Amino acid sequence: MKTDIILAGVGGQGILTIAATIGTAALQNNLHIKQSEVHGMSQRGGDVQSHLRISDKPIASDLIGNGSADIIIAVEPMEGLRYLPFLSKNGWLVTNSTPFINISNYPDNQDITNEIKSIKNHIIIDADAMAKEIKASRSSNIVVLGAASPFLNIKFEDLEKAIRTIFERKGEEIVNINLKALKLGREFAETQM
């Protein structure tokens, strides 16, 4: 069993928290993991990506090869499209629908939606709105993770456990809000598959 995941977003949107959650769940299950991320220059409002690889066998490369990612998890819709060359033919694109507009030439939102819909396996989720509904607007990244959770080859309970580990320091309330966000995303995904 091997899962190759591309995480995409804009600096500061929380893709590293998604990576840490999946990574923690993988480690708690004694799986091998490699997670490569972008630091430094690209953090200043630029696009960021992380390659996350999980396997029950040792992993060679830190980078995922072209056309071989099982899933792209995007917290921003245009950023999800940026990494399509990595996606395998039967891979999933799970993406937030709320754009992050910090450039003047940001494309038309409807055009982006059309592009996403032209991909065979996709889930578009309005994670920002859903997070707001449960008064957890900072947890939209975890809503997206929830929506991606059916495709990770990791049990949902293990992701929940990882959320507890990751947010433990911040107190019970934050843990619960993120557990709720995760579940909300998951339930939405199940209606879309």
Added chain:
Amino acid sequence: MQKILLLGAEAIAQGAIDGGLSGVYAYPGTPSTEITEYIQRDKTAIEKNIHSKWSSNEKTAMEAAIGMSYAGKRAMVCMKHVGLNVAADAFVNSAITGVNGGLIVTVADDPSMHSSQNEQDSRFYAKFAMIPILEPSNQQEAYEMAYKGFELSEKFKVPVLLRITTRLSHSRSGISRFDLIEQNKNSLPGDPRQFVLLPSIARKRYKGLLSNQINFEIDSEASEFNKYTDGKDKSLGIIACGLALNYLNENYVDTEVPYPVLKIGQYPLPRKLIEKIFNQCEEILVLEEGAPIVEESLKGYLEKEKVKGRLDGTLPRDGELNPNIVGKALGFKQEETQNIPELVAGRPPAMCVGCGHIDAYIALNEAIAEFGAGRVFADIGCYTLGALEPYNAINSCVDMGASITMAKGAADAGLIPAVAVIGDSTFTHSGITGLLDAVSENSPITIIISDNFTTGMTGQQDSKALGKIEDICKGVGVDPEHIIVMNPTKKNHDEMVRVLKEEMAYNGVSVVIPRRQCIQTLTNKNLTQKLRELNLR
């Protein structure tokens, strides 16, 4: 013991701590910064009083580490690749002085220039200085090389280069640790003249270094980090250095590599193993991250050997390797992939909303209009992003400190006024000596030190300049009337433009200091406390 999940950079830090480190010396620089930051917050390192404060620049860091080694303790210096240019004088000479306590120089290269101005390969420097190199292929090896590198350094009494690249530094994996080694006790070098590089002594020491080369090679041949794996198909032999090994293996996930493979993790190259693979195989493919150093040395000037790699186009001459590039070189058909839809727009890094550099640039652009374009020499930091739309405010960014000195040279050539833009941390890294040059000739330049109280670009580390800039400028000899501090805000725009125009018209050195805290540090309690103490907030 359970494995811990660490970045390659953090694995090196942990390896050094466990390997008996007494002090790390460094100046921030992507992708090396996380090594020192890890040691700064590590509980054991704090308990054991391991030195981890930032240095002013890479040269001062290198020299302090040589000093710690002189006194018998194990030291590590960390920097990004271009930092080694700054530290080069000390670095090359440290090969001649040799060490007392183990000394590891960890340099993080940045092929593909993810956040750098070039992609130079640090292995050249170690070859030039004639010292051993360790180059890990994964996070576990990174840990082990840091741990065992001190022993290697003490065995041969020379510094060792630990070379990594961005991909390994910034990728996480599980690490198993070794037992903690106690720190060395203080001791003086056995030879009291070892570190005195007078020509007569240096000549002797240099001969010693030369005669040691064969021992380095013998050590490489037996090294656990160099490994020959046989393969049935002898039509090709593959030499894979460091991280490149993984990209090779990624192409054979479910099978064995059919060719003989020589993995390289320690240099100088293990001559006997190289001979073996040359004798067994018809052709050789060299996979190395960075410059074709190994390839070039095996090919020879007349290119008689059948060596393939970056020099003959089998692999691209520049940029980072990846599984696909290596797969193509091995003759694997590459699958067709989906394209990036045309509508996807670039999202370049930008200065943050609310950044003081922005207001300084808006004022500068207005003030300079009457003098004409092409006269702003900038430097390296967040403010370099002023080169991009919509500011287009600067005309150069070469190396740290070059703003002031280039402005001086341009003014010498008649481009008057010339303006320099430099950050606070870059100013204390290597702007002060340039300022002294300008002051000693009373050059007609205006220097803008855009002070945000931090080393912003690399992740908001402490800035040595904090609270000291005006005094430094005065001490170097700038006329106090031409040292002007401003608050870069929209409200102060007109005032800033007026001051800048006035100072540009002045026929001598002026220093204008737009000063506002980096917004990324607003929640940093330590910094807030310091700013209060200094009356800066």
